[in-house]
Amino acid sequence: MKRKREIKTMSKEIVVGAIKNSFVKLNPLKMYKNPVMFVVEVGMFITLLATIFPTYFGSTYDEVGYNALITFILFVTVLFANFAEALAEGRGKAQADTLKKTKKETMAKLIKSDGSIKMVKSSELKKGDIVLCEAGDIIPADGEIIEGLAAIDESAITGESAPVIKEAGGDFSSVTGGTKVISDSIKVQVTVDEGESFLDRMIKMVEGAKRQKSPNEIALTTVLVSLTIIFIIVVMTLYPMAKFVHVRISATTLIALLVCLIPTTIGGLLSAIGIAGMDRVTRFNVIAMSGKAVEAAGDIDTMLLDKTGTITFGNRLAADFIPVGGHKKEEVTYYALVSSLKDLTPEGRSIVDLAKKMGVKVPEDILDGAVVIEFTAETRMSGLNLKDGTIVRKGSYDKVKEYIKEQGGEIPEDLDKEVEKISLLGGTPLVVVKDKEVLGVIYLKDTIKPGMKERFKQLRAMGIKTIMVTGDNPLTAKTIAEEAGVDEFIAESKPEDKINVIKREQAAGRLVAMTGDGTNDAPALAQADVGLAMNSGTMAAKEAANMVDLDSDPTKIIEVVAIGKQLLMTRGALTTFSIANDVAKYFAILPAIMSDTLPSIKVLDIMKLSSPTNAILSALIFNAIIIPILIPIAMRGVKYRPMSANALLARNLLIYGLGGLIAPFVGIKLIDLIISSIF
Numbered sequence: 001m002k003r004k005r006e007i008k009t010m011s012k013e014i015v016v017g018a019i020k021n022s023f024v025k026l027n028p029l030k031m032y033k034n035p036v037m038f039v040v041e042v043g044m045f046i047t048l049l050a051t052i053f054p055t056y057f058g059s060t061y062d063e064v065g066y067n068a069l070i071t072f073i074l075f076v077t078v079l080f081a082n083f084a085e086a087l088a089e090g091r092g093k094a095q096a097d098t099l100k101k102t103k104k105e106t107m108a109k110l111i112k113s114d115g116s117i118k119m120v121k122s123s124e125l126k127k128g129d130i131v132l133c134e135a136g137d138i139i140p141a142d143g144e145i146i147e148g149l150a151a152i153d154e155s156a157i158t159g160e161s162a163p164v165i166k167e168a169g170g171d172f173s174s175v176t177g178g179t180k181v182i183s184d185s186i187k188v189q190v191t192v193d194e195g196e197s198f199l200d201r202m203i204k205m206v207e208g209a210k211r212q213k214s215p216n217e218i219a220l221t222t223v224l225v226s227l228t229i230i231f232i233i234v235v236m237t238l239y240p241m242a243k244f245v246h247v248r249i250s251a252t253t254l255i256a257l258l259v260c261l262i263p264t265t266i267g268g269l270l271s272a273i274g275i276a277g278m279d280r281v282t283r284f285n286v287i288a289m290s291g292k293a294v295e296a297a298g299d300i301d302t303m304l305l306d307k308t309g310t311i312t313f314g315n316r317l318a319a320d321f322i323p324v325g326g327h328k329k330e331e332v333t334y335y336a337l338v339s340s341l342k343d344l345t346p347e348g349r350s351i352v353d354l355a356k357k358m359g360v361k362v363p364e365d366i367l368d369g370a371v372v373i374e375f376t377a378e379t380r381m382s383g384l385n386l387k388d389g390t391i392v393r394k395g396s397y398d399k400v401k402e403y404i405k406e407q408g409g410e411i412p413e414d415l416d417k418e419v420e421k422i423s424l425l426g427g428t429p430l431v432v433v434k435d436k437e438v439l440g441v442i443y444l445k446d447t448i449k450p451g452m453k454e455r456f457k458q459l460r461a462m463g464i465k466t467i468m469v470t471g472d473n474p475l476t477a478k479t480i481a482e483e484a485g486v487d488e489f490i491a492e493s494k495p496e497d498k499i500n501v502i503k504r505e506q507a508a509g510r511l512v513a514m515t516g517d518g519t520n521d522a523p524a525l526a527q528a529d530v531g532l533a534m535n536s537g538t539m540a541a542k543e544a545a546n547m548v549d550l551d552s553d554p555t556k557i558i559e560v561v562a563i564g565k566q567l568l569m570t571r572g573a574l575t576t577f578s579i580a581n582d583v584a585k586y587f588a589i590l591p592a593i594m595s596d597t598l599p600s601i602k603v604l605d606i607m608k609l610s611s612p613t614n615a616i617l618s619a620l621i622f623n624a625i626i627i628p629i630l631i632p633i634a635m636r637g638v639k640y641r642p643m644s645a646n647a648l649l650a651r652n653l654l655i656y657g658l659g660g661l662i663a664p665f666v667g668i669k670l671i672d673l674i675i676s677s678i679f
């Protein structure tokens, strides 16, 4: 597991800051954003007036003390709710501060149009500028490498100090401002304007500035508002009813009853739950562009994962060179090396390493006048056209077969056997060709990352289907898929295959998550409900995604899905608790209020509370303190087990539903005992 960005979440200054902020939030112009607590605040103003002008609000002069006490408890209730939100925001600000520290002002070597170098402040750089970054330089802004190759220390961003190789072209070409060039030098084209870098976005998002409410939160708020309106109407009708049976009920008591009934517990904690959920994602070094993305992660049904680099280690290693068709091993090794001399892919590099280790030599001038054929996901071949007219290629079995047919050559009969042997081992066979002769097969070893099997088991337990996508041949894909334990796989995939699979799953009503880093992943990342781009990937991929993993670890998507699920469950659990809570309070205090005037409901008065007044006070005090009591659960999230959604729902309903029903009876009785012993 990547080192999580450790931020002290309950430091003293955060708590002090939150207390201060909870008073600032009392401002009604801010309170209306939290409608449930806004109603409590309005109620508090009315009971305050009832304390000053008791007779106007159905109270007698000897109830002024009672009114004042109720007003104070309502005030504290609103304060507790504000404190929960302020605490969550405080944590976000603390995270943003640590990120700001990494955003140092640096000097940049701007390459002017005439080629000269001008030192400028990194804040003056604009999109499209080209800067030179040499060993020891801090990269001044987010950008793409347009020339050169260098080792970059990204620890400022990801916390991982192992340098990452970045180079022009290919999928490892983007660099992040604030990271440091260790060796060599590169030319970087700036791709973002000042203030729009990933760090800036992460800071804004974490600070809650850009935290717009997510759909789930909006839906829940609507439910809470309608519940509140219903209870306001219920309590209003109580007034004429009480009159009808000649029972005097003061406005203060009605308001106290209303506050006990409306969902203040979840109303007070809702935003804290959301902010804390986003923070958890940030702590995993993932930038979520919106709360919506984090929530969508909680609802994922299907996950698309690349084989190479995600399920298996990124660079396949050349393990052996196997001759076919009567050729010698030296011959196939030599031409495998020749075809890879200018092949920058991990595969190409490992072939050169192995051949060199085997002591194979190539003439110095072999590259003079040679034409490089680069590897692409489409052609699935690479190689060299030498100046003496020799054509050397290596590539996937299916493409080489096509190529040989075109050239009028023929396939040696022992080729299939060798290719099959390698594929059954889960390896990738690359067929080596000289002109129109097949010389042999390169065995590229692909090893599955440890722990992937357990993770896929976890995902299946959560009801998530995993689909492995690879450009590799079907046999290799099948072997790896079985070994890794994925549900489905797509072999010899082309970029558009990913999009088609995503659309197919979405058409079946399933939400799809995928990770990617290459430009050819961009359309699929945009199409997916949750697209997690690697920070080392191209800008196109990062722009298309709705999350960026600063650690560039494609398996991070599994953590992100778990966090998203936990966020939804926490909200569900606390809402269940809150509603159960409110219903229980209704039965706890209504009989206590009405019993001396309507003896018939005496039987319902199972709480045997000391007096109607104490019953109201105890219920209201319980209603207030339950909010801070639940803050830790709201911030940390409910205990998360990878179980299927409905099994978890049943479990949470039981714990939080039953808990919500019982807690008030116990809580109110305890508080009543304390109050009655004091007064």
Ligand SMILES: Nc1ncnc2c1ncn2[C@@H]1O[C@H](COP(=O)(O)OP(=O)(O)OP(=O)(O)O)[C@@H](O)[C@H]1O
Pocket (backbone or CB within 6 Å): 306, 307, 308, 309, 343, 345, 347, 348, 375, 376, 377, 380, 381, 382, 394, 395, 396, 397, 428, 429, 430, 469, 470, 471, 472, 473
């Ligand atoms: N450098 C290379 N030169 C020639 N052929 C290659 C090279 N790298 C890969 N291939 C062939 O192209 C096929 C597709 O490679 P590609 O990188 O598109 O997908 P992959 O790496 O196999 O899987 P993934 O999509 O998970 O990355 C490989 O299975 C291999 O047969």
Ligand SMILES: [K+]
Pocket (backbone or CB within 6 Å): 259, 260, 261, 262, 263, 264, 265, 582, 623
């Ligand atoms: K309540």
Ligand SMILES: [Mg+2]
Pocket (backbone or CB within 6 Å): 308, 471
């Ligand atoms: Mg690949």
